[in-house]
Amino acid sequence: MIGSSLSLEWAPSPSEPYAVSAGYLGGQLMRVSLGSGRPRPSRREPPIRPLWSGWGARLGEDRALRYLLLAPTVLLLLAFTLYPYLYALRISFYAFQYGRPTVFIGLTNYERMLADQTFWQSMARTLLFSLVVVLVELVLGLVLALLANREIRFRGAIRTALMQPMVLAPVVVAIVWRLLYNQESGLLNYILDNILHLGRASWLGDPKLAFLSIVILDVWQWTPFMFLVLLAGLQSIPVELYEAAHVDGATGLQVLGYITLPLLNPTILVGLLVRTVDALRMFDQVFLLTQGGPGTTTEFISLFLYKTAFKFSQMGYASALLLVLFVVTIVIALFYIRLLGRSGTVER
Amino acid sequence: MAATRFRLIRMMQNVLTYLILGLAVLVALFPLYWMVVSSFKTQVELFSVPPTLLPLRPTWEGYVDLFVNRKFGQSLLNSLIVVGTSLIVSMVTGSLAAYSLSRFRLPWKLNGILGFWILSTRMLPPIVTIVPLFLILQALHLVNTYAGLSLVYVVFNLPFVVWMMRSFFQEIPTDLEEAGMVDGASRLGALWHVVLPLVRPGLAATAIFVIIDTYNEFLFALILTSTPEVMTMPVAAAALVGRIHVQWGAMTAGGTVAMLPILLFAFLMQRHLVRGLTLGAVK
Numbered sequence: 001m002i003g004s005s006l007s008l009e010w011a012p013s014p015s016e017p018y019a020v021s022a023g024y025l026g027g028q029l030m031r032v033s034l035g036s037g038r039p040r041p042s043r044r045e046p047p048i049r050p051l052w053s054g055w056g057a058r059l060g061e062d063r064a065l066r067y068l069l070l071a072p073t074v075l076l077l078l079a080f081t082l083y084p085y086l087y088a089l090r091i092s093f094y095a096f097q098y099g100r101p102t103v104f105i106g107l108t109n110y111e112r113m114l115a116d117q118t119f120w121q122s123m124a125r126t127l128l129f130s131l132v133v134v135l136v137e138l139v140l141g142l143v144l145a146l147l148a149n150r151e152i153r154f155r156g157a158i159r160t161a162l163m164q165p166m167v168l169a170p171v172v173v174a175i176v177w178r179l180l181y182n183q184e185s186g187l188l189n190y191i192l193d194n195i196l197h198l199g200r201a202s203w204l205g206d207p208k209l210a211f212l213s214i215v216i217l218d219v220w221q222w223t224p225f226m227f228l229v230l231l232a233g234l235q236s237i238p239v240e241l242y243e244a245a246h247v248d249g250a251t252g253l254q255v256l257g258y259i260t261l262p263l264l265n266p267t268i269l270v271g272l273l274v275r276t277v278d279a280l281r282m283f284d285q286v287f288l289l290t291q292g293g294p295g296t297t298t299e300f301i302s303l304f305l306y307k308t309a310f311k312f313s314q315m316g317y318a319s320a321l322l323l324v325l326f327v328v329t330i331v332i333a334l335f336y337i338r339l340l341g342r343s344g345t346v347e348r
Numbered sequence: 349m350a351a352t353r354f355r356l357i358r359m360m361q362n363v364l365t366y367l368i369l370g371l372a373v374l375v376a377l378f379p380l381y382w383m384v385v386s387s388f389k390t391q392v393e394l395f396s397v398p399p400t401l402l403p404l405r406p407t408w409e410g411y412v413d414l415f416v417n418r419k420f421g422q423s424l425l426n427s428l429i430v431v432g433t434s435l436i437v438s439m440v441t442g443s444l445a446a447y448s449l450s451r452f453r454l455p456w457k458l459n460g461i462l463g464f465w466i467l468s469t470r471m472l473p474p475i476v477t478i479v480p481l482f483l484i485l486q487a488l489h490l491v492n493t494y495a496g497l498s499l500v501y502v503v504f505n506l507p508f509v510v511w512m513m514r515s516f517f518q519e520i521p522t523d524l525e526e527a528g529m530v531d532g533a534s535r536l537g538a539l540w541h542v543v544l545p546l547v548r549p550g551l552a553a554t555a556i557f558v559i560i561d562t563y564n565e566f567l568f569a570l571i572l573t574s575t576p577e578v579m580t581m582p583v584a585a586a587a588l589v590g591r592i593h594v595q596w597g598a599m600t601a602g603g604t605v606a607m608l609p610i611l612l613f614a615f616l617m618q619r620h621l622v623r624g625l626t627l628g629a630v631k
């Protein structure tokens with residue numbers, strides 16, 4: 001889903017000759033700095049204004065204003081993100097009857113989760129899926145970005161073309177791939193059978209293939225994201241460094257290993273962070289194409305959660321599940337943020 | 349001799365570069381082209397071997413089925429209403445908060461804490477809030493209403509708007525509005541007359557991302573809407589992606605119609621994307 005992203009601004013500071021920054025991240029253009037809010041060097045305390053402009057009165061106005069402007073956002077977020085989490089925590093200790101949390105059952109939901117094979121399998125499947133797609137997308141995106149960063153024509157056009165898959169609605173992506181994967185008339189099977197003579201595959205119906213099919217779809221949609229982020233990172237590396245390396249007689253591989261990749265490291269980490277957090281919640285396309293099937297071969301944790309909550313109406317158990325997903329996501333995100341902090345370019 | 353060999357290697361590299369990038373573009377775009385073409389094919393032609401690259405006898409059947417029998421127009425209208433409402437509310441609320449965060453120093457390091465908290469709400473899987481949100485909205489009788497879904501989208505978009513707009517505000521020197529205030533404008537007057545015109549590209553870029561995000565959103569829409577009168581486009585289109593009996597014409601037509609506005613916005617965003625990249629790249 002596009003909406004989910006985090007990117008980091010490598011906060012510019014006078015000591016750094018350049019700043020990798022801004023990115024087209026998560027389908028979003030955004031700049032982010034961790035531990036934000038520190039005033040920039042360029043910003044000063046407002047100068048004391050002459051009395052005739054009534055600065056005393058205005059100062060009072062500002063003091064109230066700063067909270068007034070923040071209040072609606074903070075209240076909305078408190079009411080609809082923080083409160084839901086607390087509510088979920090509460091109802092995870094209850095059993096549900098007639099759509100209401102009625103009976104306090106302590107840790108029963110969590111005990112059940114520990115013993116629930118389906119839960120562990122879907123969790124493992126989700127982690128495996130995230131790992132595979134993120135790595136494949138990183139490698140493909142990096143290769144494409146390195147190529148597009150050469151002195152080539154049509155770079156703008158290539159970028160425009162490649163960004164199309166990732167702005168599409170998941171439902172459109174599902175329709176596109178429903179068509180391609182179709183067993184009788186799908187294009188992929190036509191190529192497999194009539195051109196390569198390998199026979200037809202049941203892409204979404206074969207338990208051995210379904211997981212791979214979802215991986216392919218995800219790689220198709222999100223490799224462009226890695227490509228755009230990494231290309232932006234590459235283009236912010238100063239040309240002088242390459243020129244210096246060239247003068248020193250460095251080979252292409254040396255330039256890649258000693259200049260490009262180390263300087264690209266923070267960008268790579270941001271890309272990995274955003275994509276991993278995103279892949280962990282894979283839901284839409286799986287829901288639309290396989291519903292977790294055949295069997296449970298594509299049942300990721302979010303789908304399992306959805307079924308528990310809205311198909312089997314076990315809201316208490318679902319709440320326990322979602323809190324675990326919450327914790328897993330935070331742990332993984334913090335791991336990357338830690339790495340980013342260590343890579344030294346992030347203001348903390 | 350060495351020079352020609354060097355030139356030859358260079359040329360080979362270039363050919364390979366264009367070949368791989370060209371292949372990537374083909375892989376990215378052909379499936380979309382395929383969906384659009386398929387939407388104009390008859391049921392018979394869809395199953396023809398070999399497949400045709402252009403429809404031999406173009407037909408509107410799929411679109412007729414989509415709009416007349418399945419009332420897809422209503423879902424698009426619903427999407428328009430929900431996206432529009434949540435866009436306006438989240439842009440206004442979020443921009444004001446972002447202005448405050450970027451201009452005022454709050455006590456107790458609140459700038460940093462609020463900034464990080466707002467960002468973190470964005471990172472978490474939406475499915476995590478869906479169960480409690482559903483129960484809360486149910487209690488408020490807001491399930492399956494425009495208001496309920498719009499409200500959820502406002503909350504969903506706010507962190508993004510705050511984060512984006514804050515960075516845009518930070519790029520505008522405070523001297524300008526201070527000058528305005530010395531000239532007698534109030535803080536809000538300076539915000540309106542001085543800052544807002546300068547931050548317009550940022551507002552546009554943010555708004556486009558919000559539009560795309562909200563229009564595409566599936567999970568909340570799936571759970572919070574249930575009747576055709578309220579159902580947004582993704583949910584209505586999802587009904588077309590049957591798993592056994594697929595109406596290929598209606599499905600591909602639906603995909604094409606759903607894709608068009610996004611392609612338009614993505615094209616608009618392209619300009620802001622480049623602008624955003626250069627704005628932030630070297631400071």
